[in-house]
Amino acid sequence: MVAAAAGNQAGAALGARAFPDIGPVGVVAVRQFVAAAVLLPVARPNLRRFTWGQWWPTLLLGLVFATMNLSLYTAVDRVGLGLAVTLEFLGPLAVALAGSRTGGDLACAVVAGAGVYVLVLPGPSSDFAGVGLGLLAAVCWAAYILLNRLLGARLPGLQAPAAATAVSAAMYLPVAAVMVARGGFGAAAIGWAVGAGVLSSVVPYAADLIALRRVPPQFFGLLQSVHPVFAALAGAAILGQVPSAHVWLGIAIVVGTNVVAVALAGARAARAAAPAPAT
Template sequence: MNVLGGVATMIASGGSNQIGAAIGARAFGSIGPAGVVAVRQFVAAAVLLPVARPDVRRFTWGQWWPTLLLGLVFATMNLSLYTAVDRIGLGLAVTLEFLGPLAVALAGSRTRMDLLCAVGAAAGVYVLVLPGGSSDYLGVGLGLLAAACWAAYILLNRLLGARLPGLQAPAAATAVSATLYLPVAVFLIAQGRVDATGILYAVAAGVFSSVIPYAADLVALRRVPPRFFGLVMSIHPVLAALAGWAILAQSLAGHEWLGIAMVVAANTVAVAVSNRRS
């Protein structure tokens, strides 16, 4: 029952994350993807800093440089993902982003099964995108940039987990990212583009995509083994597609659903095999 509760919490966390992304996309018309990301970072910093209370004055350089990099990763990952969502839709953008964790799971391995997972994921992306004259290659490229940032996020979190206690690292990194987006906020105010409805959508995105998932994931990891965490993460592209359909009226073609299923299956197998070896 404890494990089932943990899995349910993780599914709720994933659903919250993707609902937040879809709600945030509704503000693109007024404040743009960069404005949504800026507000999301401000909300996350306002919640995390009082909770974690990182004592940045005592940070050593060995703690500072990965924290600064993580802040840059936060800033780039969210902007590239939201811009990709604006161009190619939520389901496709999140599926491409999900290649980041898959790459980390497969990195350094030369087994036949891992090679098959990599080939399966690549085939899934091809089926998902079906490259042609009408393809939005910039949107696809931004989704892949978000994937690279997610891979970097995983590696930096592993490093910082051994160097800083609790939530100090993500709190400090979120503060760095929020600082980087201050010029965006100033620009929007100067241009008179601060729309109340858009800001409300962006704040909701910050709550649903940052605050709730952070708390839910912490609760879930106390109830389930780490391998379950990786496996349940595989449903994010499906949840993103459903959120895009329900909130943004973004329907997917049959080949796009097939491509999502192939990427999810490749990730599930890769994580399962990786956990079995560890």
């Protein structure tokens, strides 16, 4: 999970280098094609044998891939990698808090909201469209966790991410056709986008599915705490986007809130699993 997170954020930074030439939508299109080209031959899903119970979450996951990547990359283009990924990280945090009505979890939600405020520091010059796109990516990331968990139980091997990536790639075929007709794909841009496809799609899609077969969603959400930190470091090292002090503080608050929320959930699960005292 840690390796997947590091690769994901390094790939996002590489993809951002292609934004001036092909834009976020072009990078996302290439990323989906690369992921499908690698995962389909490896997993070899027999799509004709899929049942409806396997198809509907696969189609939804493909839509989530398409929407999550485009909204995140557009947010990265507008507000920077560290801020965009921290906003997206609210998705795993929501999964960790989902269904709980305890005072501790309510406090975590309030603190997370305060962390987002510190992170963004809303003002007349704030890019609210970029912030909104980051939050849309957060909704998609929460759906990604839950759908991957479901598909991991319904499809063997890597068939789920392979089939879902093929669905997402098919959605971007019209985009690629228009860009090719306009001569929009340069060699350098393709190279950066291919790197993003391998590091941000192939590696994490496969690794996350394998991990979600072995760990509960709450623990998976805890380990996702490294994403905002890796994103800020990748943005600084690869893109020269050095976060300001309030961005680092906001990242620390949101990440710390996630750690506390998942720890509380784990403590509740341990109490629920403990045998009842003898009477």
